[in-house]
Amino acid sequence: MSSLTPALSAIRPAVAAFLTCLLALAVIASADRAIAQDQGDAATPAISLEEVMNQTQRTAGGSVRPPANAVVPIPMEPGAGRMPDAQPTGPKNPLDPLGTRGANSDTTLWHEIRRGETFTTQASNPQSAFLVQDAGVGWLELRAKGGPLQTWGAYALGGILALLVLFFLLRGRIKIEHGLSGQLIQRFAGWERFGHWMLATSFILLALTGLNLLFGKDYLMPLIGKDAFAELTIAGKWIHNNVAWAFMLALVWIFVAWVVHNLPSYYDLVWFAKGGGILFKGVHPPSKKFNAGQKLIFWSTIVLGASVSASGLSLLFPYELPMFAATFEKMNEFGISEALLGYTLVTELTMIEEMQYAQLWHTIVALAMIVIILAHIYIGSVGMQGAFAAMGSGMVDRNWAKEHHNLWVEDEDRRAAKQGAATPAE
Numbered sequence: 001m002s003s004l005t006p007a008l009s010a011i012r013p014a015v016a017a018f019l020t021c022l023l024a025l026a027v028i029a030s031a032d033r034a035i036a037q038d039q040g041d042a043a044t045p046a047i048s049l050e051e052v053m054n055q056t057q058r059t060a061g062g063s064v065r066p067p068a069n070a071v072v073p074i075p076m077e078p079g080a081g082r083m084p085d086a087q088p089t090g091p092k093n094p095l096d097p098l099g100t101r102g103a104n105s106d107t108t109l110w111h112e113i114r115r116g117e118t119f120t121t122q123a124s125n126p127q128s129a130f131l132v133q134d135a136g137v138g139w140l141e142l143r144a145k146g147g148p149l150q151t152w153g154a155y156a157l158g159g160i161l162a163l164l165v166l167f168f169l170l171r172g173r174i175k176i177e178h179g180l181s182g183q184l185i186q187r188f189a190g191w192e193r194f195g196h197w198m199l200a201t202s203f204i205l206l207a208l209t210g211l212n213l214l215f216g217k218d219y220l221m222p223l224i225g226k227d228a229f230a231e232l233t234i235a236g237k238w239i240h241n242n243v244a245w246a247f248m249l250a251l252v253w254i255f256v257a258w259v260v261h262n263l264p265s266y267y268d269l270v271w272f273a274k275g276g277g278i279l280f281k282g283v284h285p286p287s288k289k290f291n292a293g294q295k296l297i298f299w300s301t302i303v304l305g306a307s308v309s310a311s312g313l314s315l316l317f318p319y320e321l322p323m324f325a326a327t328f329e330k331m332n333e334f335g336i337s338e339a340l341l342g343y344t345l346v347t348e349l350t351m352i353e354e355m356q357y358a359q360l361w362h363t364i365v366a367l368a369m370i371v372i373i374l375a376h377i378y379i380g381s382v383g384m385q386g387a388f389a390a391m392g393s394g395m396v397d398r399n400w401a402k403e404h405h406n407l408w409v410e411d412e413d414r415r416a417a418k419q420g421a422a423t424p425a426e
Contacts, residue, residue, distance in 0.1 A: 136352070136356065139356040139359075139360070142360060143214070143363075145218040149214065149360070149363055149364075150214065150215060150218070153214065153215075153363075153367045154215075156367055156368075156371050157367070157370065157371065157374075160371045160374050160375060161374065164374065164375065164378045164383075167383075168378075168382070168383065171278070171279070173382065173383065173384065173385060174278055174383060174384040174385065175385045176385050176386055176397065176399050176400050176403065177281070177282065177284075177399075177403060178399045178403070179399065180386075180397050180399060180400075181397055181398045181399040182397075183397070183398040184395040184396065184397060184398065185395065185396060185397075185398050185401050185409065185412060186394055186395055187389075187390040187394055187395065187396045187401070188390060188391065188394045189394065190394065191257075192254075192257050192258075192394075193391055193394055195250055195253035195254045195257055196250075196254060196391055197391070198246055198249070198250040198253065199247065199250035199251060199253070199254055199301075201246075202243045202244075202246040202247035202250060203247060203369070203373060205239055205240075205243045206240055206243055206244065206247060206366070207366070207369075207370050207373075208236075209236035209237070209239050209240040210240060210363070210366055211370075212232070212233060212236050213233070213236070213237075213240075214363060216229060216232075216233060217229070220232075241316060244309070244312055244316070247305070247309070248309045251301070251302065251305045251306065251309065254298075254301075254302075255302055258290070258298060261288065261289045261290050262290050262294075262295045262298045262299065264295070265288070267285070267286050267287060267288065267291075267292075267407065268291075268292035268295065269292075270285050270286060271285040271286075271287055271291050271292040271293070272292055273285075276291065276292065276293050277403075277404065278293075278379070278384075284403045284404065284406070286406055286407050287404065287405050287406065287407060287408070288405065288407045288408045288411070289405060289408040289411075291404065291405065293379075297372065297376050300369070300372050301369070301372070301373075304365050304368060304369045304372075305369065307361075307365050308362055308365040308366050308369065310323060311323070311358045311359075311361045311362040311365070312362055314354070314355070314358040315355070315358055315359060315362060318355060319351040319354075319355070322349070322351065322354040323354070323358065324349060324353075324354055324357040324358065324361075325347050325348070325349045325354065328345035328346065328347045328349075329347045331345060332344045332345055332347065385400070386400035387400075
């Protein structure tokens with residue numbers, strides 16, 4: 001072993017030199033390949049994204065085949081462009097920023113669909129030609145949980161209830177100042193009370209079933225379960241659609257009965273100036289059969305009731321009674337939209353958009369009516385002593401009538417005196 005040591009020591013430098021040469025050659029070769037690749041890339045022209053997509057389409061067209069039972073018109077020939085599933089019938093705008101390149105592009109087709117483009121259809125319902133309507137998204141957002149309709153509707157209902165409770169705590173029940181006289185006077189005849197209660201009963205049913213449609217799915221269904229909510233809502237929809245006719249009939253009924261007594265007069269200004277006699281004790285402004293506050297309730301009910309009935313009819317008969325395109329046109333013509341909104345309203349509406357506007361308006365007006373009627377119910381029941389008897393039995397205490405409708409009592413006394421004088425003595 002000792003004899004080999006000098007020999008190994010002699011060749012060690014030679015081995016080291018050989019390995020160093022191999023490493024140097026490897027580095028030089030790698031550098032040459034990298035330089036050659038860079039030069040080749042610089043010499044090759046850049047390929048655009050469109051050419052890459054065209055090559056991909058040609059490759060896919062020549063290698064991919066549809067299944068035997070395919071029902072969509074996928075091209076069978078290599079390199080052939082695919083035709084869209086439907087052809088739009090409306091005019092095309094070449095300057096439309098939503099347009100895409102390629103007449104056979106599915107992206108182009110769906111952009112046209114989202115813009116409300118109509119298509120040919122064999123369905124009997126012409127609305128089937130509208131596949132997608134973007135305005136429906138906004139309509140859903142308005143009605144969504146926590147959306148504007150639910151939020152502001154809850155504020156309005158909760159606000160009026162809070163105000164009525166606060167008013168009751170501060171003012172208390174408005175009592176007959178001079179007490180009951182024991183003498184009764186007829187306030188309303190039977191046919192008048194019938195019209196009132198038909199309107200009141202139908203409105204309460206419509207309000208409850210309508211509020212369920214707005215709030216029920218989000219707040220009631222989690223409490224009672226889906227099955228119970230479904231049964232309740234189906235029944236409520238039937239009630240809402242059919243009781244609406246009684247409401248419209250009663251609306252006409254009370255208009256005919258009381259419109260003469262609800263015309264404005266000078267005494268209405270005096271009534272407002274004195275706070276209607278309900279803000280302070282001992283104050284009794286003059287009034288005829290209906291005071292200014294009752295006239296506000298009457299005309300609010302008539303105007304809002306007619307409006308909610310019109311939108312309700314549009315919903316009961318879908319696509320047959322459009323009303324908003326013509327209304328928007330008149331608002332633009334008289335400058336109302338510019339004055340209130342600062343811009344003109346769109347007057348070219350599809351029938352689906354008409355239905356969406358009708359539903360939104362129906363809900364808003366109905367919420368406004370509920371707020372007003374809640375105040376009316378309060379003052380006619382727990383808020384004022386003797387008031388409910390006017391629509392209950394139709395007979396009211398004479399002292400109550402003199403305090404709240406003194407001019408009407410004087411008219412009734414004069415009428416009774418004339419009838420008594422005309423009656424011959426026996």
